[in-house]
Amino acid sequence: MLDSLSTSLKDALKKIAGKTVIDRAAVDELVRSLQRALLQADVNVKLVMNLSQSIKQRSLEEEPPKGMGVREHVLRIVYQELVALMGGAGKVDLAPQTILMAGLQGSGKTTTTGKLARYFKRKGLKVGVICADTFRPGAYKQLSTLCAKVDVPIFGNPEEKDALLIVREGMKRFEATEVVIIDTQGRHALEDELIEEIVNINEIAQPDHRWLVIDAALGQQAAEQAKRFNEAIGIDGVLITKMDGTAKGGGALSAVSETKSGIVFIGAGETIDDLERFDPDGFISRLLGMGDLKALAERAEEVIAEEEMDVNALLRGKFTLRDMYKQLEAVNRMGPLKQVMSMLPLGGVQIPDDAYDVTSTKMDRYKVIMDSMTPAELDDPQMISGSRVQRISRGAGVSPEDVRELLKYYKIMQRALKGMRGSKFSMQRMMKRFGK
């Protein structure tokens, strides 16, 4: 998604890598590359200029937070300003609700309705879809195929031309359904009939949300549609589709954000599960190519204060289960393990893929299991025999499989640590590297 923007942003940020003091020339250069990248992604010139101005001013005037290097300081500002440019995300309730879908023909409205039906269904809600698109031949069939795929009931009638009638009946049919999504007609252009019909449907259905579907390829023109539909029915969420197929996504995103309609989802593919919740922080972090930057930045201070870990010391002494748990806790606080590991100076050491797969649920389970072990077992897990596994699993109320999994994980970590012999692992140095 927005690959070219992402690449240029990363290149721009590389320019300040290695600088030890912030100087005007370096910031100017960074801002110039950033401008080029954003303009190429079709972001409005005025917005780009405002953003450049703030980045320049803040980079030069604000004091870097204690312990933060020049690059991190500027990076943080670039990140914050880009997040502001994207605006806040629209609200998505996981509760009973009626959602009215608006948008022009070809925007991806029907496909997105199917994607949403699946989204809410997977959240455990009972979903029903009303096909009120009586304009486009084949609309009902397309939507029923999608609904069948996700096993969601659809209400509609391909013979009926009166969309208002369908909506009225559909609302009755789905009275006991938790989430009702109404797909409406679209036309090629913003015509009065189209607006009039959606205003009427809005009155009949009294939906909780009115969402607009917009094609990312529209770029800055997205603003006009958002404005028109907003005036007609009050849009409270925008779904931008086809982000996978355009370099103009930045334009659509920022244009919509300017109308304050709030982006709720992004469509990035033709299949039914190509739908993502829009989250400006995560979105910009990924654009800058650095994982969950916000979480990392917030936790940086906290983690830096933690005890540094010296792998060699661990290896000289004994790597116990307790050490492993402590290490997992520290790493878990920093974000997804895989990402953190990818920032480590491991020098080509391969960590097996299943070593990354430690979720917080698993962490909780590990803790319960470890609480059922004796101090001797914690210090020397090798001594845990089959019968001990049984005893521990009974004590912890988990299956013996779970205990064996923990022990296997311990072995993997121990092996990985051996591989790191000679390199110094320190949280502080790791934080200094983040963003590279």
Ligand code: GDP
């Ligand atoms: P509608 O007229 O607004 O109901 O549009 P459709 O749902 O029929 O979609 C129009 C075309 O866009 C179809 O070929 C869809 O497969 C395609 N489409 C919809 N959303 C996406 C998306 O997020 N990515 C891509 N690549 N194609 C999409």
